[in-house]
Amino acid sequence: MKKYLIVFLSSILIVAIASSCKKLIKIGLPKDELTSEIVFADSADANAALVGIYENMTEGFNLAAGTTTIDAGMSADELYPTATGDDIQFYNNAVLPKNNSVSGLWAGAYSYIYNRNACIEGVENSSGLTQEQKEKFLGEARCLRAFMYFYLVNFFGPVPLVITTDYHQTRILPRTPASEIYAQVIEDLKYAKSVLPLSIAGNVRINKDVATALLARVYLFTGDYKDAKTEATEIIESSRYSLATTPNDVFLPQSKETIWALLPVSPYVGTWEAFYFVPSSSSVIPDYVVSNTLFNTFTGNDLRKSQWMGISTVNGSQYPYPYKYKTPTIYDGTPENYVILRLAEQYLIRAEAEANLNDISDAEADINKIRLRAGLPPFSAENNQTVMLSEIETQWQLEFAFEWGHRWLNLKRTGRINEVLKASKADWKPEAALYPIPETEIKRNPFLKQNDGY
Amino acid sequence: MKHIIYTIITVLFPAMIYCQTVTGIVTDSTKTPIENVTVAVKGTKQKTLTNAAGRFSIKITPSNKVLQFFATGYYTLEMTPNLQKTIHAVLRQSVSSLDEVQVIAYGTTTQRYNVGSVSKITAKEIERQPISNPLAALQGRVPGLVVTASSGLPGSSFTAQIRGQNTLASKINGLPLPIDNPLFVIDGVPYAPQNVNINQMHSVGSPGAGMQLNNNYGGSSPFNSINPSDIESIEVLRDADATAIYGSRGGNGVILITTKRGQAGKTDFSLNVSNGASLIGKTMPMMNTREYLTMRREAMQNDGITPNLTTFWDPSYAPDLLAFDTTKYTDWKDYFLGNTAHNTMINSALSGGNANTTFRIAAGYNRNTYIYPGDFAENRASFAINLHHNSTNKKFNIDFSSSFAYDKNNSPGSPNLLKAYQLEPNFPDLVDKNNNLIWSYKGLSFNLGMGDNPIAYLRKNYYLQSNMLNSNLQVSYKIKNDLSFRTSLGYNTLLSKEYSGSPSAALNPFQGLTPSADFGTNNFMTWIIEPQAEYKKKIAAGVLNILAGSSIQYNTNATTRMIGTGYTNDDLIESINAAPYVSAGDKYSEYRYAAIFGRINYIYQNKYIINLNGRRDGSSRFGPGKQFGNFGSIGAGWLFAEERYIKENLSWLSYGKLRASYGLTGGDGIGDYQYISRWATTPYPYGNKIGYLPQNLYNPLLVWASTKKTELGLELGFLQDKILLSTSFFRDISGNQLISYYLPSQTGFGSVTENWDADVQNTGLEFTVQSQNIRKKDFRWSTSFNLSIPKNKLRSFPGLETSSYALTYKVGLPLNTIFGFDYAGVNPQTGLFQFRTKDGELTSTPTHPSGTDFGDYIKIGSTSPKFYGGLQNSFTYKGIQLDIFLEFKKQMGINYLQQAYSGIPGQEFNVPKALLGRWQKPGDISDFQKFTASYGDAGRTILEYYIVSSAGYSDASYIRFKTINLSYDLNKLIRHTALKSLRIYGAAQNLFTITNYLGNDPETQSLYGVPVLKTFVLGLQLTL
Secondary structure, X not given: OHHHHHHHHHHHHHHHHHHOXXXXXXXXXXXXXXXXXXXXXXXXXXXXXXXXXXXHHHHOOOHHHOHHHHHHHXXXXXXEEOOOOOOHHHHOOOOOOOOHHXXXXXXXXXXXXXXXXXXHHHHHOOOOOOHXXXXXXXXXXXXXXXXXXXXXXHHHOOEOOOOOOOHHHHOOOOOEOHHHXXXXXXXXXXXXXXXXXXXXXXXXOOOHHHHHHHHHHHHHHOOOHHHXXXXXXXXXXXXXXXXXXXXXXXXXXXOOOEEEEEOOOOOOEOOHHHHHXXXXXXOOOOOEEEOHHHHHHOOOOOHHHHHOEEEEEEOOEEEEEEOOOOOOEOOOOOOOOEEEEEHHHHHHHHHHHHHHOOOHHHHHHHHHHHHHHOOOOOOOOOOOHHHHHHHHHHHHHHHOOOOOOHHHHHHHHOOOHHHHHHHHOOOOOXXXXXXXXXXXXXXXOOOOOOOOOO | OHHHHHHHHHHHOHHHHHOXXXXXXXXXXXXXXXXXXXXXXXXXXOEEEOOOOOEEEEEEOXXXXXXXXXXXOEOOEEEOOOOOOOEEEEEOEOOOHHHOEEEEOOEEEEOOOOOOOEEEEEHHHHHOOOOOOOOHHHOOOOOOEEEEEOOOOOOEOEEEEEOOOOOOOOEEOOEEOOOOOOEEEEOOEEOOOOOOOOOOOOEOOEOOOOOXXXXXXXXXXXXXXXXXXXXXXXXXXXXXXXXHHHHHHOOOOEEEEEEOOOOOEEEEEEEEEEEEEEEOOOOOOEOOHHHHHHHHHHHHHHHOOOXXXXXXXXXXXXHHHHOOOOOOOOOHHHHHHOOOEEEEEXXXXXXXXXXXXXXXXXXXXXXXXXXXXOOOEEEEXXXXXXXXXXXXXXXXXXXXEEEEEEEEEEEEOOHHHHHHHHOOOOOOXXXXXXXXXOOEEOOEEOOOOOOOOOHHHHHOEEEEEEEEEEEEEEXXXXXXXXXXXXXXXXXXXXXXXXXXXXXXXXXXXXXXXOOEEEEEEEXXXXXXXXXXXXXXXXXXXXXXXXXXXXXXXXXXXXXXXXXXXXXXXXXXOOOHHHOOEEEEEEEEEEEEXXXXXXXXXXEEOOOEEEEEEEEEEEEOOOOOOOXXXXXXEEEEEEOHXXXXXXXXXXXXXXXXEEEEEEEEEEEOOOOOOOOOOEEEEEEEEEOOEEEXXXXXXXXXXXXXXXXXXXXXXXEXXXXXXXXXXXXXXXXXXXXXXXXXXXXXXHHOOOEEEEEEOOEEEEEXXXXXXXXXXXXXXXXXXXXXXXXXXXXXXXXXXXXXXXXXXXXOOOOOOOOOEEEEEEEEEEOOOOOOEEEEOOOXXXXXXXXXXXXXXXOOEEEEEEOOOOEEEEEEEEEEEOOEEEEEEEXXXXXXXXXXXXXXXXXXXXXXXXXXXXXXXXXXXXXXXXXXXXXXXXXXXOOOHHHHHHOOEHHHEEEOOEXXXXXXXXXXXXXXXXXXXXXXXXXXXXXXXXXXXXXXXXXXXOOOOOOOOOOOOEEEEEEEEEEO
């Protein structure tokens, strides 16, 4: 019996395997995954693909979740690090091409850009979406892509312009001139503005106003003051937004000033900025300390000085730290949203555009909106454009202190960076205005050239 | 045929007419008749073979009446027969290692009849080494196999590579990636984790890739779960003939591990107990306080900086000069690494059985402590069972083997511990009277512009706990004498659990860090079913053996991670329940595999061998239409010493074989699911919606990588196999490279799995000599020696210039070629390192490579070994046995300078004493540039050039006294006791190393890593 059983079983197995190999090696997808065909088959799943982008932006500590503020803050004259590590390279304006934070900025931005391109292609090729749904998703994705390119071009100068997911094409793309990047950014934003509704999910997803506000900023950066003024005016006069009454209220979730913010997603971290800036007690040394230069620029009665900075005292020394966001973890108080665009910026954009268009009195009016909220007396430039521009630079510095790298970007935009940073940084070199292209990228793409000075 | 020839010969020689016929029988010592023995009349061409009953008849003449008996596997016998009687010749079985059983794919053979390239390490060789990981037992003993330890810490991983690097992408940015691992099979079951590190978290044994710690392969070895003393043999399969039957997974060679079986007879109980100690060997001395402070002051002076106690974010902050006691001195290296680790090993086994059933039951315990202060150790308990049963008619056979091991490795959790001895030598006290950590000195906080309290690293706990089960059941039935069926069922699983905690006691209170703990599991599982049929039949004067079978395999890997933060009580930190904030994630992948395979082996006249292998494989790692691949090999051997004219004319040549093989093997060594475009859910909802994120760049066209292997071998045995020599030449060409192709991040991802049409060639020569130099009754001396001379090169790489590898590889050079700046000493005027440009000029600012231009980079060398091998000498005098094993390797490696200059020597941390030979004033000729404390060009840019220059590489060749084992049999003492044998022994591992290496240890090549330890053990072995 035994022997027949074994012979029988063995033969069956050999025959079975020989005849049905294909079935034997069929595996399912991992339990938490889908294929791209399914993702863009209907509107609910396509929407999830866009939601993924936002979640991803808030989840990791990267370009869109704090690194911009910290790295650019150290590179400019706003912050210095207290912990040992590569951060000191930013403070010393001596960033090495192998710096992890720089590769994180670069790789993170391009990973977000890939996600957006994948959404754009998925939506365009989908047969399960209506034209209206498609336009909404495309507008959102293209606006997000423009946002990433804006930071890439400001950090690194010319960068490869990637607008497809096909790696056979994208892996050998060389750097594209900054003007072409800006052209693409403006095209994406204009498209988004033309198709997006006024609101999708409050101010925590891209809507028409976000595209408009970003357009205002991009026009300012490209020196197109007329269009910058037009776009900023559109936001300011929409009356959908108003300045918070006091600096402390600016970053609260219900703040009317917010144009675009990201929701916290981690079950622990509130905003990454609060998480990294706010020490666990006032006797702990903060990871990042506000520089004397910045600290002393706030005058005594500026409300922003007391409301947007905290002070730690350790072993008798005082360490001021950024305190715009107050809740490091969601257990520390009201969870805050991470604000990307707010109305105050539109006033400053318009003020600067007006000043450059030699419309000093309008510029004064806009600047005084910001000063007033900070508890400062009105300012008059006595119709002097230089004085006006200088005051605008100071208000940018104070109102957007340690916020999204505005100081670093503005100093570069206005060409004042060498003059300003030579004064506060011993080893300042003009080449340090652009971060190095990460070493890995240069190695992996033979068509990518390094920035000067690295 | 033969008989006809002999008949013709007889007819042709009339002298034969006068001869006389003798008859006889040939048996072995157990009186079992032996078939096919050549019976010859000495000095004539008269010859015959014995029949199945061992009988023969042959004609002799009065002048030529000496008979010779030759048979494979037996010593040659000569006798002058008594013509009146039937002759009874008894042949003694030869002890030639040529006839020992050799395990191969789906069967066994002997070296004599194997046409493949296979090396065997026996239990005897393993048992003489005081090691706890079976991979360690292979170091230096197998030609063509390089096994390298990643660290000297208990449980740390080993890399294993057979016959060189086959795959591209071995390194990018100087960081090597997992090398081509061979396929590991234990008792017929592919080991579920293979040689992949089982840990997910960092710890002192797994610091991760990074210039400073330079331990890219560090991690926990899955082979810690295998008790070496349960291993009967390890076979290393190299060429196409030996590996092609493994098809797609044989491309990188195969390592077969076979566990011990029971022996029929009286039940034996054996016990082996040993105890020992391990120490660190020679390491680079660091500066003492006086030298260190000299360096610091000089650096400040060179930079024109005045030290202060306020600007801690700036290089001018100098508590070591201004606040610390400048007369205090602690040798931190001695403090952390100067301790002794202890090793305990207990192995016991019960074995026995009868003609039908045999068994072996074994239990083992192993404990290795750490050289770091504190209660850190790796403990392993293991059990193994082997059962065999056969029916009395020997038609039905069943074999069951199962082993279980529990391993817990409890170690310090912080990799920073490795560089703890960078601490300022005059650093203040670290703990107070109550053994609590101190975090500041004179109002200055630690880790703020100065060193951190390294005791904290010891208080971060980590453990890795694993349970491994490996079971195999093989049932076979002989339907007829020549046909048998068998089915092999195997199951292997390794479940590991990991914990890494940062309790508040280990956290600097001035940094406001919250206590946290990380929990993980990593589970591997494989099952395999392999039904097979084997047909064995004598055809003509040869033996035909046909094997056909199929294989279904299923693998899964599931990992989980949970991180808890905000613990309020350190006593609760090992539980996730006590964490107020928890985040979690998991991953799961599966892999299926199905194949049919076959082998045809024919041995004609015990002289000519032909062996064909074939396999058709399907793997779930490839997309539709690409899943199946065909592999195969052809091998042939000629035992030329069996030819009559050689036997007669070169009687000293007792064995000679020429063998050759050619075949195609493959590789599917990529991740699962690479052929589909996948989107996964986001870890958290945004608002209240879950999002999707793309997971990969996919490639639906993926197919197998293929390796074409060619081998030629010559094996010789002299003086009745007292000297055995084996040489092989091989050439492996790996094409259609299946690689994780590195992409610039602008594509959205760091890599994509691709087939790349680049050819990598590995060639080499391998020699093995085994010799029994002296074989007397009381004294025996034997030597074995192996040497491998490998050569690796990139044969072709279409499109190299536009690929991500443009600055990594050059066609014609080895894959492990190092490119870097050409270091040219220190400029006597400026005191800065300088380099030679490609135009031969000296500069301190050479040009970096860019695009496809290597800039001022030159070819520095290659990290692949030039040659390597081992030399074993064994001496036995009466009951005393001495084994000495030397491992040697000629290679280039990373020296200590690359790591010493990863920081800026002159800043506030200690460096090797050697750097005192620095440049001080114009005109100085020196090896090291001036000290500097700032981030100016001297400290930053030039050091960046320096660490990628030829200065960072140098000779890392060594000869290591790997194992010395002295044992003494006390069998005389136990004559009247129940003991069957008693032996005491002492063994030393890595006793000393002869090397010119600049740094700690030429094998692990890390300034801050833990070199392989010197281990001394004393032990006792007995059998009851």
